[in-house]
Amino acid sequence: MPKPKFSLLSVDDIKLIHEKALYVLENVGVLVDHEEVIEMLKNAGCTVNGKIVKIPRDLVEWSLKVVPKEITIYDRDGKPYVTIGGGVDESYFRPGSAALYLYDPIKDEKRLPTTRDNVNVILLVNSLNNIKLTCPSFVPRDVPNELIEVAREYVTLKYTNKPLETSGFSEEGVRNIIRMLKIVVGDVSKKPMQVFPACPSPPLKWSHLIAQNIIDLAKEKLPVTVLPMPQMGGTGPATIAGSLVQHHAEALSGIVIAQLVNRGAPVVYGGSQCLIEPLYGTANVATPETMLLYIAYVEIAKYLGLPTEGYIGLSDSRRVDVQAGAETLMGAIIAALKGINICAGPGMLEFESVVSLEKLVIDDEIVGLAYRLARGFDINDETLAVDVIASVKPGGTFLGQRHTAKWVRREYFLTKIFDRMDESRFISRDKPTIIKLARERVEEILKKPVIYELPKDIERDLDKWVQEICGRYGVVLKV
């Protein structure tokens, strides 16, 4: 089956970038704001000067050897759900994460999100076929800081069996997530159902918080996505090649740390590219330049045989508008064609800080378009359809052919929201805008939501644990 494919870097380019990154690690080093990690790196042969750690090439090479090349992610019920890495060129999307605000495109208004909004995201994703992984998109503002991770994890584990990706925002937060996962799936290392993004602080630095997160996660063999995001022209070089070298060096240093904590700890090679807009200073994630960086590091990661991730299929627009559609589709197509394994993006707007439910359902469709494109088409006797062409004859019509009735069902991706209506239905539905259609779809799904209930005994244990910890802060979490 021919599929559209493209590539950017030659093997020589990849080797060159890899060499340069190794040079940076060996000669410039990384700043590590964590005593225990510094100690570990020192014992493994790194040169340490204060907090600057210079990582020798053989340590990087050892780490690349021992890091798993394939990760199977399980659903909440313990069934294998997806496998990433290992030469798998499939991409699995999940909603954008950790939004500060919810955007309502009908009121054209941003507001602070609540736990209820996270429930809505999880329920929507349960019904969105192209969004295979999930994520509680919002950082809720109706619970105290100490309970943010608990509230986000709780609604996810309670309402869906889809695997999820999300991080914590504090050391204790990540530990709470791990505790909750253990209640639900038991031995988290055997059947991981959650992936955790961890960002180095560009350029070339590991903050205490994130270094500690990696320790806690790698110890449990929970998959960590090392997620460099050099902001081109701000915390990374202005050139794409320069930021690529820095990105790769940061990613490699993360892989080294995880392997030293626990040899064989699963790591996803990720990235959340951005560019500091030189006129405005905003952190833009969906530009052609950032797209080139995604393609490039993903090719390097795949060359090294690693699972990949990107914050892609999202938009910097403040509204659910033409810009939002254009930027999201640009990313989604690249992600699907390149086979970036985990793609974090749908629903997201405004420089990774806002999520809209309406955009989430539109993006489900955008991802559908991208998937369809990536699927290519079959070439065989039946699809070549020479006998059908012959029977229709010059000047005839294909509308009523059995071949047509069969293949329109298989060959086409049919849209629910993108407007392809005939004039009559367009008018009878009151000339709906895409925003209106998206809102209708959101309401329709939430009216009859699909809920994957937890087995009763597990739910009881989870409820008990959650209410206990919430009680300490005088909170009753009702979801």
Added chain:
Amino acid sequence: MSSQFEALATALSNLEEEKVLETVRSMLNKGIDPKDIINALREGMDKIGKMFEKGEAFIADLVIAADIFKKAVEIIKPHLKVVERGKGRVVIGTVEGDIHDIGKNLVALMLEISGYEIIDLGVDVSADKFAEAIEKYNPDVIGMSALMTTTMLNQKKIIEELKKRGLRNRVKIIVGGAPTTEAWAREIGADAWGSDCFDAVKKVRELLGR
């Protein structure tokens, strides 16, 4: 402004480092009042700041201009009788637990371009460090940036700590960052909130009346 001062201001806004530093040295040799030289340099900073607002200069240009300005002031400093504080002294930092700093850097840059003296405490700055900086630098304004829902709470904690130590009323406080709002600034007892770097300059100007 006389033509030699204007030429100096223009050299700065054109980012001609050597020309700026040369001119400053030769002006000092000629016995020109150091204050007038600094004013001319400020004029140049103002110029490039305005160009940025109009979309005619890039952030990188601003950073380079601020850097040249600092070098020029270093040359002038020994000739000044009293230490220059510019329009006011601002101590700025990203609060404890948070390492996001591009926004904070932009705010510091625009304040610097607008004539304020900046002391940047960097990222992950604790109440202790802000308190020490107040004692040490005697600033007019404290600026706190926070980019995460979790860390914005530290803006509040830091203000409370400053109150406890009797330092709160010695400074004006401005806060900002993507998760913060005007209402939040009011709630935690800050004096002002900046929506972006331009707004931050406006608010500082209002706070200090200059």
